[in-house]
Amino acid sequence: MKFCAWPGNEAICASLARALGAATFALETRHFPDGESYVRIAGDCGDEVAIVCSLDHPDEKTVPLLVLADALRAEGATRVGLIAPYLAYLRQDRQFKPGEAVSSRTFAKIISAHLDWLVTVDPHLHRYKSLSEVYSIKTQVCHAAPAIAAWIKANIEKPLLIGPDSESAQWVGDIAARIGAPSITLEKTRKGDREVEVSVPHIEKWQSHTPVLADDIISTGKTMLAAAKRLRDEHALMPVCIGVHAIFAGDAYDELLKAGARVVTCNAITHPSNGIDLTEVIAAGVRA
């Protein structure tokens, strides 16, 4: 298998290729003056290809990604897979209002029609139990929990793992169990895309611990911000905020830093806050 990186994914592509003993080849990409994408395969792609492309900003990336998959087949690839450490379009997994598009289904159909397999990390599966409910190609889900647990163990003294909402309870519990740390879950009410309220249960008995908020996606950052401010203002605790997928829409990252939080993310999406390497967990997923 040979690997190529969609621009922005070079570092994780190179370290995955190294971990798997695979070769890489280069791509040339740019935009025509009218905004259309130009893609050129600048090397021998071989028979079996893995494209490494995290799907943050998915609307910008999807068309050129499909163009690339098609071009690889024209150059002789017989199987073209996608390693998307962050997989987009999973949150609209049902109609919340009449007439709404269930974009997760459409996106999965498009990807399944053009790629042969998909490897991703902690996809936002909420009402879907597994990706196979919407993806018709072979999919492999990797979990960041072992890498996050190892990082916390090496860097945080007496951690108290905190999940910002009930959805996060299971995997925050998993991280905590790996390092023998306690964990609690907060209650979140989302009132709009950027309006989140979080309530903190009694945490007095954990006062000597370092709170570690862990969530799968940091998008607007409002979930992390609401939880961090509550911990700071009501309990004089400033947490370490850990996210798997560093989307940070708008000024989300700056706002969290301004609030005094230490922010550490996994390298599923390239971002200055990346401190937790997912190479091993993704490599294991590709092997599988």
Ligand code: R5P
């Ligand atoms: C929600 O279901 C997710 O697990 C995250 O809590 C959510 O996506 C975070 O979004 P935001 O950063 O916009 O509050």
